[in-house]
Every structure is written in structure tokens, then in C-alpha cells.
Amino acid sequence: MVDIKVKTLAGGDAGTVTLAEEIFGLEPREDILQRMVRYQLAKRQQGTHQTLGRAEIARTGAKLYKQKGTGRARHGSARAPQFRGGGKAHGPVSRSHAHDLPKKLRQLALRHALSAKVKSDSLIIIDDLRSEDGKTKATFAQFGGLGLKNALFIGGTELDANFSRSARSIPNIDVLPVQGINVYDILRRQTLVLSKAAVEALEERFK
Structure with a gap:
């Protein structure tokens, strides 16, 4: 079991929590993490890149010049890739x-x-991710007190609207509900901040 201190957003102590060994106590394997990040980035790639092939070029279909007698190579279409304005050969689709x-x-x-x-x-447990007034200045000051400049915050199944609103305009800070937690966002931020509700939800999910 892994014991870790619980803090408040104001920086005070709020007891300790015991984390499940089978979720938070594994020996990290870079190959598994790399495969997952590659999977996520490939999935989010738009794939809308495309060029026009010779069948899609709007150009005359007439033969360029007669087949024989010119001393030049035989050509039948100005849409061929070797001509300026012709279609792209083996281009992206x-x-x-x-x-x-x-x-x-x-x-x-x-x-x-x-x-x-x-x-x-790089893991911090916060008892509750809530903001009373929803002011970015106050939330930024709280993050500074905790030493957080680059962090991912994971709340419960429903995020506090005030906290989410006040944190979203702070650079290098991401806020997600627990159902949106993912490997790429965890690794791209320096610190992971979980609420107690998020820890409970994760342990229930992997039970």
C-alpha cells in the first residue's frame, strides 16, 4: 500500500490516504506508456491531408500531339504526373x-x-477541488502556494464549475473530470493533482 498526505487547496493538511498498490505502486514500463501515447496521438490525428491524383485533375483529356513523327516521347494525357499542372503520383489521401x-x-x-x-x-492529493468565488487570481495564488506551475487536475465525476472556470485560463494547467483521465495528459504535465473523489473513482474502476 502507498500512503500519501492529503492537502487542501490553501496548502493545509487534511490527513492521509492509502493508495492501492495495484494501481499506484507498479514499476512503470516505458514501452507500455510509449505504445499508449502513440495510440492516443494517432487516434486524434485528423487525416484530412489529400492531393489530387491524375483522375481528379480538371484538365483536357485530348492527346497532346500525334503519336508518331514528332521525335518526342509518346504522351496521351496532360494530366500525367510528369507534366506541370498534372496529378500527384502516390500522394496522401x-x-x-x-x-x-x-x-x-x-x-x-x-x-x-x-x-x-x-x-x-509528482502526485498530489487534494481533499476537494472547489472555488468559492471562481476568481482566477485567487486560484492562481493557491496554485503558487502549492508550487504548481505545470499540472493536470483530475476532479470527481462532476467538476466544480467555479474551480474549472477559474483554472482554465491559467497557462500549463489542465482540469479534467475523472472519466476523462488519460495517459497522454498525465505525462505531458509535470504534476498530477487528484481529488479524493478521483482517487475513490479510480480505485472503484480498477477493482
Whole structure:
């Protein structure tokens, strides 16, 4: 079991919480994390890149010049790739870049990412992610008191609207509900901040 102190947003102590070894205490494997990040980035890639092939070029279909007697190469279409204004040969086409990754491996990758944050002392547990007035200035000051300049905040199933609103305009700060937690966002931010509700939801999810 992994014991970690719980803090308040104001920086005070709020007891301790025991984290499940099978979720937060694994030995992180870079190969699994790399496969998961590659899977996520490939899935979000738009794939709308496309060029016009010779069949899609709007150009005359007439033969350029007669077949014989000119001393030049034989050509039948001005749409061919070797001509200026012709179609692109083997150019990119619209397609999905997504590829499959087993569900069990995706779940394992998330546990390895959480464990990696624990191992590097980059995990903070907050008792409750709430803001009374929803003011960015006050929230920014609280983050400064906790030493957070680059962090991902994971709340419960429903985020506090005031906290989310006050944090979203702060640079290098992301806020997500627990159902939106993912490996890429965990790894791209220096510190992972979980609410107690998020910890409970994660342990219930992987039970």
C-alpha cells in the first residue's frame, strides 16, 4: 500500500490516504506508456491531408500531339504526373491514422502512468477541488502556494464549475473530470493533482 498526505487547496493538511498498490505502486514500463501515447496521438490525428491524383485533375483529356513523327516521347494525357499542372503520383489521401490497442493494455498503461507519478513524487492529493468565488487570481495564488506551475487536475465525476472556470485560463494547467483521465495528459504535465473523489473513482474502476 502507498500512503500519501492529503492537502487542501490553501496548502493545509487534511490527513492521509492509502493508495492501492495495484494501481499506484507498479514499476512503470516505458514501452507500455510509449505504445499508449502513440495510440492516443494517432487516434486524434485528423487525416484530412489529400492531393489530387491524375483522375481528379480538371484538365483536357485530348492527346497532346500525334503519336508518331514528332521525335518526342509518346504522351496521351496532360494530366500525367510528369507534366506541370498534372496529378500527384502516390500522394496522401484522406484516411484514419487510428490503430488498435487491446483494452487490457490501455488500462494497464493508465495504471503505469499513475504509478510513474507516484514514483517521481509528482502526485498530489487534494481533499476537494472547489472555488468559492471562481476568481482566477485567487486560484492562481493557491496554485503558487502549492508550487504548481505545470499540472493536470483530475476532479470527481462532476467538476466544480467555479474551480474549472477559474483554472482554465491559467497557462500549463489542465482540469479534467475523472472519466476523462488519460495517459497522454498525465505525462505531458509535470504534476498530477487528484481529488479524493478521483482517487475513490479510480480505485472503484480498477477493482
